[in-house]
Amino acid sequence: MTPHRRRTTLSALASTTLLVALAPAATAAPSPDAVIAEVYGGGGNAGATLTSDFIELSSPTAVSLDGWSVQYLPAAPSPTSRWQVTKLAGSIPAGKRYLIAQAKGPGGTVALPTPDATGTTNLSGTAGTVALVNSDQPLTCLTAADCAAVPAIRDLVGFGAATVREGAPAPAASNTSSVARKADTDDNAADFTAGDPTPENTKGERPGGGDPGPAPEKARIHQIQGTTRLSPLAGKQVIDVPGVVTGVRAFGSSRGFWFQDAQPDSDPRTSEGLFVFTGTTTPAVKVGDSVLVAGKVAEFYPLASGETVANTANQSVTQLTGAQWTVQSSGNTVPAAEVLKPDTVPVPIAPSPGGNIEGLALEPAKYALDFYESREGMRLRVDDARVVGPTDGFNALWVTSKPGQNPTARGGSNYQSYADANTGRIKIESLIPFAERPFPIANVGDKLTGTTEGPLDYSRFGGYVLQASALGQHVAGPLAPETTRKQREHELATATYNVENLSPKDDQAKFDRLAGAVVRNLAAPDIVALEEIQDDNGSTNDSVVSAEQTLRRFTDAVVAAGGPRYEWRQINPVDDADGGQPGGNIRVAFLFNPQRVSFVDRPGGDSVTPVAVHQEWGRAKLSASPARIAPADPAWQSSRKPLVGEFRFPAQGPLQRSVFVVANHFNSKGGDQPLHGRIQPPVRSSETQRLAQAKLVRGFVDSLLKADRNANLVVLGDLNDYVFSPAVQSLLDPKALVAPMNQLPVGERYSYVFEGNSQTLDHILVGNRLQKRANLDVVHINSEFHDQASDHDPQVVRFLPRTGIDWIDDLEQFLYGLLP
Incomplete structure (x- = not known):
């Protein structure tokens, strides 16, 4: 489990009493068995509940205490100070406590349970030193250094302002609190915490006649x-x-x-x-x-x-x-690691009872999650493993033990259906100190050659994790960012790019990288739909909703990179109404190159007014441009509203054709249950809202095509769902919208890499009449690389818009199809 990301979830557990036999510090040796577990000196004092002081011992194995003692020294001993001795007898049973009663005070109302030994030492309620000694002879050391050199001292704790202690002193106690051990690092400050007294004897009895705890x-x-x-x-x-x-x-x-x-x-x-x-x-x-x-x-x-x-x-x-x-x-041979071969892990991920699988008997030969669970904590090994998920910011990456399982063209694992989760994927983290062996900085398609092995862990970030005690040698692959071809004179190029919460708060380097990608990798498309554009002060949560500064800075960066002077169109959202990062007022926006296309501006589009489609002279016409689709519908609650725009291509001249573009950013998959979880199949709760959003967009598409069946229509953006998902499938119809991505080889259909799965969250769909005229390219520049400007890859579709006159369109397609 990634330590940084587990920090908050373990904060409560970190305070659990941990009685651990740990390594010696420089000045002392730890007890190999018995330790001082708790010290309380406030018994019978004002405000105390217990009537007596006590010292408590513990041990992981049975230890005879015959001839041993516990001894007490004041916090600030003088040269004449003497250790007070309480002789012990009997033994500490394995895993149990041994209770030593000390002086009784006049106050308190609750007696200790029957002690295993009794002394008369009056412990200080706030500060002092207690030693566990394998002798009953009084100690003579009066300094921490002298006591550290006494071999008879098996354990020692100085609390409060104690002079004699291991490391720094433990916290001060009080009339109502003891100091109890949580570890043994030979640093009392680190090893003890102050809290309620919890005396317990070897029988497991507690104050007030509490029932003994179960025998270990x-x-x-x-x-x-x-x-x-x-x-x-x-x-x-x-x-x-x-x-x-x-x-x-x-x-x-x-x-x-x-x-x-x-x-x-x-x-x-x-x-x-x-x-x-x-x-x-x-x-x-x-x-x-x-x-x-x-x-x-x-x-x-x-x-x-x-x-x-x-x-x-x-x-x-x-x-x-x-x-x-x-x-x-020490020095024993560790059990051999089980090798994960291509046929070792089953292909089905888990049983699917429609609920919690925790109570089901494991079937490791049948299901991948059962296989891993039956090896939880055991040593596993992968050899010459291909990287399918790049190194992230938490020093983790993903490899596959099944190199032939749904490979992408660039070395990843393609997520093609809910029934095929690519069970060869496994996350790799490292137990090796980074100063000794830096974690590999890897991209998809790289390899860890040789052996990667270690115990199997589980994390909410990806499920089962191989915690590597040995890492294979990182060998970089040939992967490089892609560049698409320039659109031809007759082609309209329309792109989608999620720029990941872009705002003026970002440094110039991010603007330059994103803009440079638009110019160089995407070849300066004519129209670009941008998702995750934030307002002019980003995450500052105030009434600002304008994104003029964000878009101006981005378009300036495009020009600086050698691209065109894009213009933009967008609609400011209602403050804090569209989800995303609080205060960011996230939205979608259009950029367009006025040298290649013109935008049809029609007034009336705002954050709350729905767009309508009219028919004029047999052609579709928007009631407003830019505009939004049904912005008041509950489907868009706390989610980005689609932006609709009407363009003309080319920018001027008698052969202009209308092109309608719908930019989308559907609600996120946050809240969906993980593939690796205990609920199978996972509940995809966010899907309900995306389905409702898809139906509204599909309704707009149907109304547009009803007004003009030949309309040039592009529906694109971050739909936050897979091409096989119900939401995306509800958009598709051979008579309405089609997905040019389906014409790509299967191994090229992805735009995002998550937990080692190459998948498609970003889409460009076109009207069915454009299917044979559309050429799609997913331009892989981010998701497969450890160094990313965004976590999404952009994509571009190029096509020759239709005139609406069939014989002219057929002739154009024929003629342009013959051109190089």
């Missing part, structure tokens, strides 16, 4: 993982879980390690790998360490902002929290 269970990893997506031991404490460490995440707020059982069972449904979550604490284990782990089994759901476990569609990660472990040996 010995378990192996495959028993914890189980045969479904949810652990049968979720919520239970487990101990003595064996395995070999296979990967360590040492950065971010979701740190921890993976370990894998070297003695797997025979059930293909049960994973042999597991993640141990340590929050913001780096676990002091190394790959190859043989460990015994104790902790609480939990299902972690990576959540988006506003989501809850109840309503998320994401799958969970089975993990251990509040963990303790012991390293039994």
Whole structure:
């Protein structure tokens, strides 16, 4: 899981008490087993609920305490200060607590549960030092440095303003708060937090006669993982879980390690790998360490902002929290990684019961998501993998284990239907420190040659992730940005380009790159429909709705790049009514080259007035130009309204033909459930609104073609849906609108790359009478590259507009068809 993006979702878990045996600091050695878990000195004081002070120990394995002691030193010892000793006996059971009662005060109302040992030391309520010693002889050290050199001290905590401590002191306690361990890094400040006292004895008893907690269970990893997506031991404490460490995440707020059982069972449904979550604490284990782990089994759901476990569609990660472990040996051979070959992962993505699949028994030989779930936390490997999703801003990329699965012409994986999700795709992140091995900066079609391997994780950003402990060698491919041909004199070139929230707040480099692409890569089309044009102060949320500065700066950049002086037409939206980035007042706009086309300006078009189609002398005519389609209809709530314009080509002369262009930006797919989620098939909730929007646009198309069946019509833009989707399919009709993209080879039908899937969200559709005259080119300059000016690729259609007189149109097509 990408650490940056998981930070907020793990903030609550980061405060969970984690009793972890970690690496030694420079000045001390950690306890290999027993540690001080909690210290409370406010018992019986004013405002306290508990009547007694206490010290609590814990250990991941059973430890005899015969002959041991806990000892207390004041926070600011003088040369004559002496350690106060409480002798111990008995043992700490594995995964349990050991409670030591200390002095009792006059206040408080709740007694401790029956202690496992009793002393008379009067602990300070705010500051002091407690040491766990494997001897009952009083300590003599009075400084942190001297105490760090005493081998008998197994653990030590200085809290408040304590002079003797490990690292910086733990927080101060109080009459109502203790200090409790969350880790063991030999830095008391990092290892302890202040909170409510929680005394518990070896029987699991708590204050007030609380019932003992359930006894911890010995378990192996495959028993914890189980045969479904949810652990049968979720919520239970487990101990003595064996395995070999296979990967360590040492950065971010979701740190921890993976370990894998070297003695797997025979059930293909049960994973042999597991993640141990340590929050913001780096676990002091190394790959190859043989460990015994104790902790609480939990299902972690990576959540988006506003989501809850109840309503998320994401799958969970089975993990251990509040963990303790012991390293039994180091340098062991890690279990071999399973190689993902072209036929390893099934093609069907998941069972489709029409709901939650978590309770279904896994079928790893039948479904891709079941296959990956049955390997959760285990080591997987891909060899000589082709990149199908470029490196993103979070140091992740996508490769495929199925190079022959729906390949695009440029090395990607083409998403062709809901039934074929390209299950060879897998996300790659890295556990290798970037200072040691920078993450590959890769484009689609590049390769990671050799071996890429590591434990399998899960993230809400793309699903299953291979956390690489070894990365293949990055080999760049031949991919280069495309350039389309210049339109011929008789051809009208019309393009669509989503410029990704363009506003004057963007630096000049973005304007220059986008404008340069229009001039050089798109060969300066005659008409350009731009999506995601923001108002003149971008994301500043005020009453500004004009985009004059945005469009002027863009068209100036086109001229500076050697292009024509475009004019523009657009309609300012009602403030904050069209969705997109808050304050941005996103909209679509037309650019046009007045040397090649003219715009028919008809008054009456505004943000709330719907366009109508009239017939005049057997030809279609708009009631207003530019104008909007049904802007008050609920289908456009919080969404961009289509912009309709009437153009004439060529710009002057007796042979002018009318051309009607509809620029669109349908509502986003935000809120749709992911392909990799626990709900199958995924619910595409945003589709309902796009379907309604498509029906309104189709209604306009039908009215236009009813007025003039020969009308030159182009419907284009970011429709935010696939060519096979219900929304786009509802626009298409052999007697109305057709998709020139369907005439392209299958491997060239895409304009966007998401999670390793090359897909089509941007479209240019033309009236059916233009089908044989239209030539479409998707110009790949962004989506396949790690360095992008926009996340969309533009596309352009070139055609000879019809005159409406059939014999002239047929003759023109014949003559121009013979020209080079």
